[in-house]
Amino acid sequence: MSIRERLSGNEAVAIAIRQINPDVMPAFPITPSTEIAQYVSTYIANGQVDTEFIPVESEHSAMSAAIGAEAAGARTLTATSACGLALMWEVLYVAASNRLPITMAVVNRALSSPININCDHSDSMGARDTGWIQIYSENNQEAYDNFVQAYRIAEHPSVRLPIMICQDGFYTSHAVENMELLEDREVKAFVGEYSPESYLLNSRQPLSVGAYGLPAYYMETKRSQLEALKNAKRVTLEVAEEFAELSGRNYGLFESYRLEDADYAMVIIGSTAGTAKDAVDQLRAEGKKAGLLKIRLFRPFPGEEIAHALKNARVIACMDRTESFNGQCGPLGAEVKSALFNARLMPEVINYVYGIGGRDVAVENINSIYEDLIRIDQTKDAGERYRYLSVRE
Amino acid sequence: MAVDDVTKITETIAWTDITEGCKIEAAGNSRLFNTGEWRVDTPLFKEEKCTQCLLCVTVCPDSSIPVNNYKRSDFDYEHCKGCGICARACRLGAILMKKGGK
Numbered sequence: 001m002s003i004r005e006r007l008s009g010n011e012a013v014a015i016a017i018r019q020i021n022p023d024v025m026p027a028f029p030i031t032p033s034t035e036i037a038q039y040v041s042t043y044i045a046n047g048q049v050d051t052e053f054i055p056v057e058s059e060h061s062a063m064s065a066a067i068g069a070e071a072a073g074a075r076t077l078t079a080t081s082a083c084g085l086a087l088m089w090e091v092l093y094v095a096a097s098n099r100l101p102i103t104m105a106v107v108n109r110a111l112s113s114p115i116n117i118n119c120d121h122s123d124s125m126g127a128r129d130t131g132w133i134q135i136y137s138e139n140n141q142e143a144y145d146n147f148v149q150a151y152r153i154a155e156h157p158s159v160r161l162p163i164m165i166c167q168d169g170f171y172t173s174h175a176v177e178n179m180e181l182l183e184d185r186e187v188k189a190f191v192g193e194y195s196p197e198s199y200l201l202n203s204r205q206p207l208s209v210g211a212y213g214l215p216a217y218y219m220e221t222k223r224s225q226l227e228a229l230k231n232a233k234r235v236t237l238e239v240a241e242e243f244a245e246l247s248g249r250n251y252g253l254f255e256s257y258r259l260e261d262a263d264y265a266m267v268i269i270g271s272t273a274g275t276a277k278d279a280v281d282q283l284r285a286e287g288k289k290a291g292l293l294k295i296r297l298f299r300p301f302p303g304e305e306i307a308h309a310l311k312n313a314r315v316i317a318c319m320d321r322t323e324s325f326n327g328q329c330g331p332l333g334a335e336v337k338s339a340l341f342n343a344r345l346m347p348e349v350i351n352y353v354y355g356i357g358g359r360d361v362a363v364e365n366i367n368s369i370y371e372d373l374i375r376i377d378q379t380k381d382a383g384e385r386y387r388y389l390s391v392r393e
Numbered sequence: 394m395a396v397d398d399v400t401k402i403t404e405t406i407a408w409t410d411i412t413e414g415c416k417i418e419a420a421g422n423s424r425l426f427n428t429g430e431w432r433v434d435t436p437l438f439k440e441e442k443c444t445q446c447l448l449c450v451t452v453c454p455d456s457s458i459p460v461n462n463y464k465r466s467d468f469d470y471e472h473c474k475g476c477g478i479c480a481r482a483c484r485l486g487a488i489l490m491k492k493g494g495k
Contacts, residue, residue, distance in 0.1 A: 097414055100414075206418070207417070207418055209416055211416070211417060211422070216404040217402065217404075217415065220407065223408035224409070224413070228413075
């Protein structure tokens with residue numbers, strides 16, 4: 001039986017954490033971290049969970065403590081945002097390379113400067129190549145559902161990698177939405193008990209973690225790690241299938257919205273996908289063949305599947321909620337164009353930077369992008385392929 | 394793949410056979426790694442001046458002073474880096490530092 005609730009995205013993720021009842025949560029919620037850690041510490045104080053909360057002295061230490069706890073054999077998680085994630089950067093690699101399935105709730109918020117605590121993806125996009133699995137959520141329901149699925153993906157024996165479940169700052173972290181929760185026992189049964197095969201606190205089998213890998217070993221270790229990350233794609237689908245049986249809610253590697261016959265496609269991540277779906281519906285009502293692809297799994301990037309889903313589109317808008325400072329594309333634009341090239345598809349692709357630092361995106365703004373795409377298709381003149389959406393000129 | 398003996402991970406191992414995250418299901422593997430060649434200076438043990446107080450053993454950061462039956466023996470030059478901390482700790486002049494790693 002599902003439970004109807006109205007919750008903020010932070011509360012929703014905190015409830016998922018309570019239902020999972022992980023072993024350890026180290027955290028140092030530096031501004032602008034969210035209330036997630038506070039909610040969990042309240043559950044601990046109330047005796048609703050027996051999670052060990054470790055108050056550390058920095059976000060670097062939070063991830064370092066998570067690495068230690070997970071290596072010791074504990075199911076571990078933490079939560080962060082923006083500069084907190086940036087401070088973890090060095091040790092994010094250590095978590096992934098040591099194959100430690102830590103789960104992290106990332107509420108996407110801008111990096112300074114200028115000082116800004118609003119939504120954009122520059123924090124987690126900066127961490128996209130650290131070896132973590134990354135899943136992005138459109139709304140509070142998805143943030144909750146993705147969090148419930150996270151450990152099943154991360155802890156799978158063919159994966160064993162850390163995972164970030166990302167949600168948009170304010171839009172799907174502080175804003176309150178109607179949603180459905182699973183019952184505690186359903187979540188516990190779905191996630192299951194954590195019993196790692198090898199761990200540091202196993203006195204019967206000593207273990208060395210964090211070895212020194214000379215040039216003769218480093219590349220083989222990384223290649224093996226890549227295989228585990230690639231396996232996460234299959235496991236994500238398997239877990240989603242089981243989750244659908246439990247909840248009735250379906251998830252894939254990405255979501256296609258009116259995409260099959262679309263001439264004009266948008267590829268987007270996060271909460272703005274909801275706004276864009278409204279725009280697509282309006283354009284479809286006017287007879288314009290607009291469609292949308294919403295990314296769920298960004299790491300590993302399901303390039304072949306995405307290229308296949310976009311094969312009928314004539315003009316594509318790739319939407320990046322971060323600036324990459326390379327002058328030609330954002331991280332999503334780079335991935336999508338790379339996937340299309342590998343599939344020998346050559347549609348026109350325009351890469352937009354939008355919504356950074358929490359700049360609002362309305363249906364009209366998305367409509368203007370589809371109008372751009374239609375004009376490019378008619379005139380065969382792409383013009384500038386790397387653009388800013390609704391920047392004052 | 395789990396490996397309980399680090400010597401099974403060799404320089405010819407394929408990526409499909411290397412352990413997950415280079416983990417080894419054993420402890421004390423650094424003993425098998427000869428790091429003594431990094432030594433900058435060399436401690437010399439003057440046994441006749443040594444009272445076996447073992448202060449040097451406790452301060453050695455690389456466990457390079459072997460102890461058997463509460464008595465230290467000569468340095469483990471396979472692992473000693475020549476930091477000289479033991480010579481500073483010894484009040485009896487039983488450890489002299491020689492310039493150079495050899």
